[in-house]
Amino acid sequence: MKRSKTMELGVGLFMLAGILGLLFLGMRVSGMAFTTPDDTFRLEANFANIGSLKPRARVTMAGVTVGRVTAIELDTDWYDARVVLELNGELEGELSRDTTAAILTAGLLGEQYIGLTVGGDPDTLADGDTIRDTQSAMVLEELIQQFVSNMVSD
Amino acid sequence: MIGRIVILGRRGCEVLEALGRAGQFLAQSAVGVPSREGWYLWLRQVHFVGVLSLAIVLVSGLFIGMVLALQGYTLLVDFGAEQALGQMVALSLLRELSPVVAALLFAGRAGSALTAEIGLMKATEQLTSMEMIGVDPLRRIVAPRLWAGFVALPVLTIGFSVVGIYGGYLVGVEWLGVFEGSYWSNMQSSVDFIGDVGNGMVKSLVFALVVTWIAVFQGYDLVPTSEGISRATTRTVVYSSLAVLGLDFVLTALMFGGFS
Known part of the structure; x- marks a missing residue:
């Protein structure tokens, strides 16, 4: 051929x-x-309401992405949502024990993500610890309800 | 009345027989282990169905990407969300449009040619002569074409996606003025390599198998007359297009429908 x-x-x-x-x-x-992000540690946080937070959502600190949400499940002890966060390993032992976690929204209609803010406690969070101080997602219906009831009482 | 039912039964049996023949045909030709010579035959077919199809696939990809960006922009700008243009273009290309449109173009450009070629070989009794001199036509003629299609279409699909995303960039960023950084970063944050690119590739592999299989089987199984060849070529394009669109729905439902 x-x-x-x-x-x-x-x-x-x-x-x-x-x-x-x-x-x-x-x-x-x-x-x-191609950097393997194997160097991570896990924290848990309980929220009264997670809104429309989804697994794989970003976890940020001062706007910088430092990890992501790996699992969301119902905590049957308290009937609230337990969110498992996976954070960069370099933050392990750096976050103070009174760090707060809040569910925030990117833009008006954007996706929801978690924002962490460090406190001043000298003790730090280790792998597997739970963040105590959390702030739930803003749910539009609740806001409107509050607004309407305030209007009526005025 | 009984006669009608008999006819229905006969048609059913014929359909089943054809399916059985096609399956047997696929199994027999797919095991054609490429020898040194067979490898070269395969290379020639990749050149024909792959390299020579690049022009039509890439040009279509460019235009489809550009149209997607244009349509997406006019829709998204109403919600002030034109930053999500990259995400929209990339996801619709990777998940749906690239595998499907590339497979349809491939069926028209390469599948019909395969059918006509093999059909003419059959009509001029070249296949029979090969058997006479002890060459298995399934191995010599069909297997290289089958494997060439199986390799070429996924590569064409990748090219389609890349060019389409670039076309979306040209229209969205260069012309309509979406911020370049958000075009890429929104895309990167929403496209998952395994979930989107990988599933698109799986789709493309399935389509490649189906389209090439239909094309070579229609060529091999046709009535060896000039009318038979024209019918078979038409059937190749019609059946492949229907199979691609139907399978696309099934695959999409399995991959992205949330049954897991």
Whole structure:
């Protein structure tokens, strides 16, 4: 059979283009980084109401993403929501014991995420500890209800 | 009345027989282990169905990405959410449009050609002569084409996505003035490599198998006349398109429908 170098080259380039394209989709489009984020630790926080917080949501501190939500479940002792957070390992032993966690909303209609604010306690949170001081999600219906009842009582 | 039922039963049996033949055909040709020569045959087919289809697939990808960005922008700007344009373009391309449109184009560009080629070989009794001299046509003719399609379509799908996302960038960022940083960062925060790119690739592999299988089987199984070839070529395009769209719904329901 006749072998043509240009054809083989064409197929080779085609395959190469496919691999490069997949790399582009991986790095640029899905934002995958090849640093293994294995160095993490877990904290728990109980919220009275999580609104529409979802697993994989961001956890931020001063606006900087420092981790994400790994699990949300119902705590049957208190009937509130237990949220498991996975934070960067470099923060382990750095967050004070009275750190507060609040569920915030990005923009008016945006996704919900957790914001952490450090306190002043010299003791620090370790792996598996629970954040005591939490602030629930803002639920629009409740706000409107409050607003309406205030209007009526005035 | 009885006659009608008999006809219905006969049609049913014919459909089942054809399905059985197609399955047997797939199994027999897919095991065609490539030898040195077979590898070269495969390479030639990748060149034909893959490299030569690049132009139509990439140009379509560019235009589809551009149209998506344009339509998405006019819709999103009403909610002040035009920052989410990158996310919209990337997700709709990766999850749905790239696998489906690339497979449809592939069926029209390469599938019909495969059917006509194999069909003409059958009509001119080249396949029979091959068997006479002891060459298995399934291995020599069908297997390289089947495997070439299976490899080429996913690569074409990747190219379609990349070019489409770039087309969306051209229209959204360069023309309509969406902030470049939010185009990429919204995309990166919402696209999951396994969940979106990976599932798109799985779809594309399934479509590649189905489209190439239909094309080579229609060519191999046709009535060897000029009319038969034209019918089979038409059937290839019709059946592949329907199979791709139908399977796409099933796969989407399984992957993103929340049954897990």
